[in-house]
Amino acid sequence: MTAGEQPASQLWQSDPWRREATRWIDESLERRGVARVPVTPRQPRVRPWSTQLVVDTTDGRRMWFKASSLSTSPEPAIYRSLAAVAPDRVPEIWAGDDDRGWLLMADQGPLLREVADADSIVGLWSGALRRYARMQRATVDVADTLVAAGVPRWEPDDLVSWWMAGRGAGHRETERPLREAAARLSSVGLPPTIDHNDLHAGNVFCADGSAGAIHDSRFFDWGDAYVGNPLGSLLIALAGPAYHFGMPSDPERDARLVRAYLSVWADLVPSSRLQAVLPDALLIAKLARMRAMERALEQATPAERAEWTPRVIDTTVRDVLREAATPGPSRGDRSG
Missing domain, CATH: 3.30.200.20 (Phosphorylase Kinase; domain 1)
Incomplete structure (x- = not known):
């Protein structure tokens, strides 16, 4: 500002x-x-x-x-x-x-989080993730158009460079593991697509107001979006069921959601290879979340920055510092 x-x-x-x-x-x-x-x-x-x-x-x-x-x-x-x-x-x-x-x-009707519950959200969210991933694949054809219109293009290595030039400058020990994670993620060869960067059941409309209408769900609230590696979308998507429905952590649930999402990409890259780089994708996606929040707060008041920086940016910084210190194969693998 x-x-x-x-x-x-x-x-x-x-x-x-x-x-x-x-x-x-x-x-x-x-x-x-x-x-x-x-x-x-x-x-x-x-x-x-x-x-x-x-x-x-x-x-x-x-x-x-x-x-x-x-x-x-x-x-x-x-x-x-x-x-x-x-x-x-x-x-x-x-x-x-x-x-x-x-x-x-x-008005598009109720949100998915309003029609789902703890018993139904995993099945519904699996369907929504497949639908979202198919939309991502379609945006390969308009990625350059999106960037030309002002959507930032953040490739994995770009995000690491941004981190090292800012909040990571005092943590030079993070550069090598982050660069290696970015390189592994980029090496799988997925095309750049749009990444919603805040994908959860509160940003999905169910058109006719029923949970069964997931086949016609629509995604909105794209203010944090960027063009980059598509796998980063799973960062918020995997956390959503616990956040909205108070569900405990569950590796089997995460694995089911990951399989649903990755199934849409399996004809391009084997799912086993995508699962292997998922911890890297989730780590790099944290940098994108921080960067988007910093942009979102550019026109904020000092009080608003004081409220939102600890809630999103500071907690994510701590996550990155902790995870960057963990060897890649051991880092919080949520791929199942």
Whole structure:
């Protein structure tokens, strides 16, 4: 954030900004032949990196507006690119403004975490991971388009260089194991794809409101996304069941989820080889999580940085320092 620049969350809570956003919503709806119910939009959440407004329309729809910090990945452009290659796996965007990081979409129904439970989540999440991986494969064709639109390209070795130039500068002992992990991960030869970088059941819509609708699930909230090695997507995906449903750690559960995801890539690289580099992928993915969070906090207030840095960045730094000190074959292998 440059000197004198207003933090994003303060801007988004100002009356002038909300009036401007509401006008844009009205104009966007009008182009689609729809009118807004004339009440003040609700603003359910403000984060340092994004906020939402919710409006209802006179024909019974509920619409969601999202504004994102321009330091995050450009969601309007991401949705356009994904819709070009996998239109059934992302919500339809009614309107988008690249310059302001704004988008508008119709309510997509409940989230997967709202219709699943501890008994059903593993089977449902396995299906969602296969569906997501197929979408990743489709983005091979638009990877350059995504990068040209402003999505960062973070190859494994790029992430290690970023770490060593910043938080890892005082931990030179981490460079060799991280470089070796990055080299092993890159050596398997998977093509660069989009990585959601925050893939969990709270970022998946179930269109008809039933858990059985996983075959029509749609993935959203792409502000942390980057283009790079696809396997990093499993970092948050494997932690999700425990986080959302209070489930204990379970290597067998992780192995089942990993098999579901890797099955989509098995015609390119044998699953056994992908499983062998999975610990490396999860380690390198932690660097991507840190880097995305640092970008997300670029327009934050000092209080917001003080809240979110310990919660995400500092804990991940400790994980990286611990895991980089562990030999590759022994490091927390969750591949089953």
